Amino acid sequence: MFYKILTVAALATFEIYAAIPTGFLMGLSPWVIFFASLTGGIVGVFVAAFLGEKIEAFIGKYRKPKLVVKEKKPSLAHKLMEKYGVIGLGFLGTVTVGAPVSIAVGVGFNVPMHKLALWCCIGVLTRCAVFTTIGYYGVQLF
Numbered sequence: 001m002f003y004k005i006l007t008v009a010a011l012a013t014f015e016i017y018a019a020i021p022t023g024f025l026m027g028l029s030p031w032v033i034f035f036a037s038l039t040g041g042i043v044g045v046f047v048a049a050f051l052g053e054k055i056e057a058f059i060g061k062y063r064k065p066k067l068v069v070k071e072k073k074p075s076l077a078h079k080l081m082e083k084y085g086v087i088g089l090g091f092l093g094t095v096t097v098g099a100p101v102s103i104a105v106g107v108g109f110n111v112p113m114h115k116l117a118l119w120c121c122i123g124v125l126t127r128c129a130v131f132t133t134i135g136y137y138g139v140q141l142f
Helices: 002-014 016-025 030-062 076-096 099-108 113-141
Strands: none
Touching (some): 002 030, 016 030, 030 113, 076 099, 076 113, 099 113
């Protein structure tokens, strides 16, 4: 039982979409799946948040500076960041694509990491609750 819970938490560290169905396939209780995926997701937020800046600094040492700067249309991530700010990036980004991606984009935009981590944690909580509920009622159909 302990290894099943640990597996769900470890999967949730990287991707909650894989962790919750795995928990149901292993026959775990929905509450256990929720708390294991929540724990793993929050660990993933903090690992990405605190290692993200160090990884960016490491890559920045070896990156060559761009000489030609040309006007480009703003990317989708840039438009969303301008429109919704840290809340949109942290919450909506976490719910849609995941916390590590949201943290990576936030590091690229030089967002205050403590605010982004807070909204990513709220997004992880929402994502775990919604997808565990959907998974529970989906399993009940069969």
